[in-house]
Amino acid sequence: MKDVVIKTRDLVKRYGAHVAVDHLNLQVFEGEIYGLLGPNGAGKTTTILMLLGLTEPTSGSVSVAGMNPARDPIGVKRIVGYLPDRVGFYEDMTGRENLLYTAALNGVTGQQAARRVEALLERVGLSDAADRKAGTYSRGMLQRLGLADVLVKGPKVVILDEPTLGIDPEGVRQILDFIVSLSQKEGMTVLLASHLLHQVQEICDRVAIFVKGRIIAEGPVEELSARIFENEPLTLKVRPIPMTDSVVDAISKIPGVSSTKKSGEYLFVTCNDDVRLEISKTVFRLGASLDHLSLEGRDLDEIYRRYFHTEVLST
Amino acid sequence: MTLGVLKKKTWFSWPKRLGRDSLDGFYPLGARLVQELREWKGLLGEGVGVIFRKEVSDHFASKRLLILFGLVAITCLSSVYVAAMTIRQSAAEAAETGFVFLLLFSTSGGSLPSFLSFFGFLGPLVGLTLGFDSINGERIRGTLSRVLAQPIHRDAVINGKFLAGLYTISLMLLALVLSVSGIGIRLTGIPPTGSETSRLLCFFVLSVFYVAFWLSVSILFSVLFKQAATSALAAMAVWIFFTVFAGLLAGLIADAIVPLGSDPLPLEVLRHQRIEIAISRLSPSTLYYEATSVLLTPHLRTLGPVFVEQLEGAIPGALPLRQALLLIWPDATGLIAATLICFAVSYVIFMKQEIRVL
The missing domain is CATH 3.30.70.100 (Alpha-Beta Plaits)
Incomplete structure (x- = not known):
């Protein structure tokens, strides 16, 4: 049995009358790629922000590697790398400077930072563009710079919000391969939030179908399909x-x-x-x-449509 | 990748920019302060120093700040030049006052207003420029959530930005005051006395806080509004209101409360005046003008209306610095308090705000 890295119990987040996350129970094991899949506005980003301690839960508890993000956000953020959706960089700084800045915020400076950043730029294939201003980067390059940015701190857990949004198919392929290598070669735990189901279903060890703040189905993709059909x-x-x-x-x-x-x-x-x-x-x-x-109709899109459909009917 | 490249990029290198290193070399105080901030890491929370350094470097590289500083520098220096010319023409009169050097800052010569009025009017613009997109700019660019996902406290961002603004203001103002002094000494041939220097120092501190007030106003608006354009316009509106309309409004309100007839009683005039002054003191610009006027015009002994009887027997002479400070104490504390309150409000709102662009 692998260790549980991320665990939430009855996690609730309300914005006024709107319930963004509704009694969420989530368990992510060490080293796995976990897909949090659901439509826009399902509460995926809100959940992630609570995992990082960037927003406070209304009720319920969160534990990330044994730490409570609401109490010890710094400790959590030290080991968790987060790639926000629509990630942005300082446009008048070069890609390298942006990463060095992140390294400095993590207390990594000097030669060590320079070496680490150089290696990461190489790894995401941005060595040639490293000294160009980030404002000139394409969407795909920004996303790859974002991945490098996440890894600057040397995280144990990586949380990626919509990592493939707005990327061309070849770019998607590269990013997904990269995520798989993080999990397989370096043993990182990856939590992936996306609404582009067919893109990410193949790399996820387990997925949760997340609709209106609740998980309505969870498990490996094949298991889910067997259960519903x-x-x-x-x-x-x-x-x-x-x-x-x-x-x-x-x-x-x-x-x-x-x-x-x-x-x-x-x-x-x-x-x-x-x-x-x-x-x-x-x-x-x-x-x-x-x-x-x-x-026909045994892929995640169909599963998701089915679950979503039954959910709509029952409410 | 060569070793040479690595060596060059040791800590934080800002290749084609006026960055940290060039700043340190340029101004030793900068290096000291940066070093001290680094040691304050525990006190201010992690990351403040890093954000501070980046923001300072951004400020000094930003074109809009350079343009604005250019505008302030040109207007202020030309007003000082004209003032110096006026002083030279009436050197004998000026010498009688004993504070010739300070006249450089407070004299308006011919068609140009004094350095003091120019700076009181344009200084706020510098503060507004430094802060109007500090928070919402990062939000829109999508960098805020990325920075906050690093192991730093949330307040490190707003503290670092405020301190960087404060540092930039101090540096710019110091440059301005020193160059004015230099030009003044060259043109009039009179060096400042010890008393004048200490008055200038007080003036410098007050001016920093005056500009910092506008910096905190603009940071507040950048926290409140989503769009940088909205916060810039809102801050400009407040600036114009306080510097132009607040005085007019104070007069109008005083007129409404105590209407003055064609031949008003002295006590009525006094009440009218007091109300008008009290209302106009709500404006930080008024506080700044009053305080700096007293500092730079040593013969100014009182603020507000005085009866002729009260002056009877008084020997005209300069007010010692201690007494001058006592006179402007309420204004100075009011100005500093306004700055801190404004920053505190933006701090609290920022800490409670959701990270997401909702």
């Missing part, structure tokens, strides 16, 4: 070439298939079991080829 028929998306009537007919006769529906170039197959193997065998037996075969 337990009693539901599967939908397969198939594209045999050519899509003749005989092929469709043969597929519909496979045991377990309850219905088939043609929609444009695709054939949607509803079934009780995963019959993907049988379908491919059938298609090949009939001399056709298979252009596409996938299980």
Whole structure:
């Protein structure tokens, strides 16, 4: 059993009548990548600010590495690196100067700071732009500088708020790889808040679906999908070439298939079991080829939509 | 990456800017103060020194401050030049007063107002420029939450910024007063006496607090308003109100409370005057003018109305510095208190404010 690094118990934050975070119970274990996923305004950033002691909880308790952020914010902030959403830097300072400033705020100065900053700039691929003013950086570069900034203090825990927002696909790939390397190579605990589910689902060890200040589902992505789709028929998306009537007919006769529906170039197959193997065998037996075969609606987007939907209905 | 590069960037290097190092070399007091602040780390909380140094370097590199300082310096120096010319023409009269050097600061010659009036009017602008976007600027740029996520107390940010502003003001004012003195000595050939120097020193301290009052006003607005433009305009509005309209308003209110007829009784005039002065003293500009006038014009013995009978038998002469300080004590404490209260209010609001841009 791994140690619990971040733990909240019945955490509540109210802004007037609005409840931003509602009895939140969160547990993040050491070394894992934990995804806090939910729509905008779900209370993700508020939760993070409470974890850092930057805002006080209305009630409930928070513990980060055994420390209470409301009592000992400095202690928490010494070991937790935080990348805010829409991170900003001093535009008239260079990237290097910005990082040196952060290092100085952490009490790291002189040669040690210079060496650490140089290494981090190298690591995020900003060595060439290090002495350019941060005002000239692109969004993606700023985000990478932000990652370096988070690591300047040598944190044990890293909290990233919307790290992939507004970044091009290649940049997203780089950032996600970087986050994975933090967890795997350096054993850092990563808490990731995002509303871009499909982007981050693949790197998270565990996710929590966070809606209206509450966690409505938590666990590894596969587990979540198994739980929600337990009693539901599967939908397969198939594209045999050519899509003749005989092929469709043969597929519909496979045991377990309850219905088939043609929609444009695709054939949607509803079934009780995963019959993907049988379908491919059938298609090949009939001399056709298979252009596409996938299980529909089992990714996080669908899970999230389902959970969100049930949540809306029940309130 | 070479070792040379590393060596050059030891602590905090601000390559193409007038930064910490150049400042220290430029002015030894700077180095001392920075060193002391570093030792005060425990007292002021971690990070104050770091933020202070960055802010000072920002101030000295900022174009808007240089432009404004240029404006203040040009107007003040030219007024001193004209004053010196006037003094030279009437050197005999001036010499009688015994405080020729101070006349440089308080004399208005010809078409130009005195150094004192110029600085009283333009000094606040320097304070406002230093602070109007100090907090909301960081909020908008998204740097505030990043800085506050570092292991520092929240008040380190606002303290560091206020102290940096105070330091910048002191340095600028010192430069101004010293260059005025230099020009004065050169033009009139008269060095300041010991008494004049101590009066100038008091004037310097008061002026720093006067500008610091406006700095804290602008910091308060930068805490209250989300947009830097809003806080700048609000601060300018307060500045114009206090320096231009407060006096007019005081007269109007006094007129309303004690209407003066065509041939008013002396006691009515006295009451009218007292009310007008009391109201106008709510303005820090009035406090500053009164206090500095007494300091720089040693023959000014009283503030407010005096009956001729009260002056009977009085020997005209200069007021000793001790007595002058007693006379301006309420004004000086009022001005300093206003500065501190204003800063305290912004401190409290900032500490309670949410970090997020809501």
